[in-house]
Amino acid sequence: MVRKLKKAESEVQGRTEKRKLRNLARLKKRKELQSAAKKVEKVAQSLAFEDDKPKKKKNKGKKKKFLKLEAKASELGVPVENLIENEEGHMVKRLEGGRFRFINEQLYTMTGEEAQKMFEEDPAAFDHYHAGYRDQAKKWPLNPVNVIIQQLRSKTGLVIADMGCGDAKIAECLGTRNTVHSFDLVAKKPCVVACEMSNVPLENNSCDVVVFCLSLMGTNINEYLREAHRLLKMGGELRIAEVTSRFENVRAFMRGVCRMGFEFKTSKTMQDYFVVFQFKKAGKIEHKRPNGLTLKPCLYKKR
Numbered sequence: 001m002v003r004k005l006k007k008a009e010s011e012v013q014g015r016t017e018k019r020k021l022r023n024l025a026r027l028k029k030r031k032e033l034q035s036a037a038k039k040v041e042k043v044a045q046s047l048a049f050e051d052d053k054p055k056k057k058k059n060k061g062k063k064k065k066f067l068k069l070e071a072k073a074s075e076l077g078v079p080v081e082n083l084i085e086n087e088e089g090h091m092v093k094r095l096e097g098g099r100f101r102f103i104n105e106q107l108y109t110m111t112g113e114e115a116q117k118m119f120e121e122d123p124a125a126f127d128h129y130h131a132g133y134r135d136q137a138k139k140w141p142l143n144p145v146n147v148i149i150q151q152l153r154s155k156t157g158l159v160i161a162d163m164g165c166g167d168a169k170i171a172e173c174l175g176t177r178n179t180v181h182s183f184d185l186v187a188k189k190p191c192v193v194a195c196e197m198s199n200v201p202l203e204n205n206s207c208d209v210v211v212f213c214l215s216l217m218g219t220n221i222n223e224y225l226r227e228a229h230r231l232l233k234m235g236g237e238l239r240i241a242e243v244t245s246r247f248e249n250v251r252a253f254m255r256g257v258c259r260m261g262f263e264f265k266t267s268k269t270m271q272d273y274f275v276v277f278q279f280k281k282a283g284k285i286e287h288k289r290p291n292g293l294t295l296k297p298c299l300y301k302k303r
């Protein structure tokens with residue numbers, strides 16, 4: 001009986017120990033699993049941190065930088081590859097600035113016909129000139145082309161000739177309610193007709209308004225005004241915007257315009273820097289080459 005009891009006792013002990021061992025093993029496994037899970041979570045977190053967050057930030061920054069470059073490139077009229085933001089970027093700009101000043105100087109010291117030839121031989125020169133011009137105009141508190149647009153904004157049904165139109169802003173702003181003919185030496189937009197403005201493809205007496213906004217660049221100003229006179233209906237408006245520093249003698253210039261068959265109406269000086277004249281066609285051309293009808297070149301400073 002005692003032996004039986006001892007056997008039963010040892011069997012129970014054995015079973016208890018076995019259970020304890022099994023429990024211990026289970027506990028160990030669970031702990032191992034938990035710590036493994038924790039490790040996996042940690043790795044996943046670090047991966048997310050390393051891979052996702054900084055990459056997102058980096059890409060965002062890159063996109064922003066690229067958009068900035070793209071905007072700058074379109075503003076200057078050059079491909080993005082030609083723009084670099086660091087030191088090299090300054091170099092590119094300086095070179096373009098130099099090129100712009102050179103072309104600008106040429107345009108003020110040659111006839112329109114010579115300028116036309118210059119751009120035919122070197123078409124990239126036109127883009128360089130305009131990129132530089134836009135760069136300059138951006139710094140002006142007021143652009144005279146916007147003043148002329150404002151002056152004409154309330155009118156409708158007019159036939160307007162924009163001589164030396166550049167980016168054809170007048171057509172863009174007034175073209176839906178008026179007929180705007182845009183002329184320049186090179187046509188960079190579909191609405192622009194490439195021609196020399198002393199000889200444009202429009203009929204005599206066909207225009208209500210002829211505009212020269214900063215475009216009396218060539219040395220043959222009298223020929224441009226003669227063309228304006230040909231195009232305008234009697235009583236039609238001639239609007240000229242120029243840089244004030246180009247005038248040796250404003251009165252002599254105005255007298256010269258009047259001797260080409262126009263009557264002075266008004267003039268408006270803008271911040272001492274630009275002057276916008278309004279004349280009207282009033283009669284025949286008295287003098288084909290009147291004195292005083294000269295303007296000094298407008299030379300932009302190095303920056």
Ligand SMILES: C[S@@+](CC[C@H](N)C(=O)[O-])C[C@H]1O[C@@H](n2cnc3c(N)ncnc32)[C@H](O)[C@@H]1O
Pocket residue numbers: 107111112113115133144145163164165166167169183184185186195196197198212213214215216217218
């Ligand atoms: C200073 S930009 C002004 C552009 C535009 N009128 C404006 O105010 O935004 C002068 C423009 O006149 C053009 N131009 C100069 N001489 C010209 C000529 N003889 N015939 C046609 N265009 C001329 C140039 O090519 C240039 O686009």
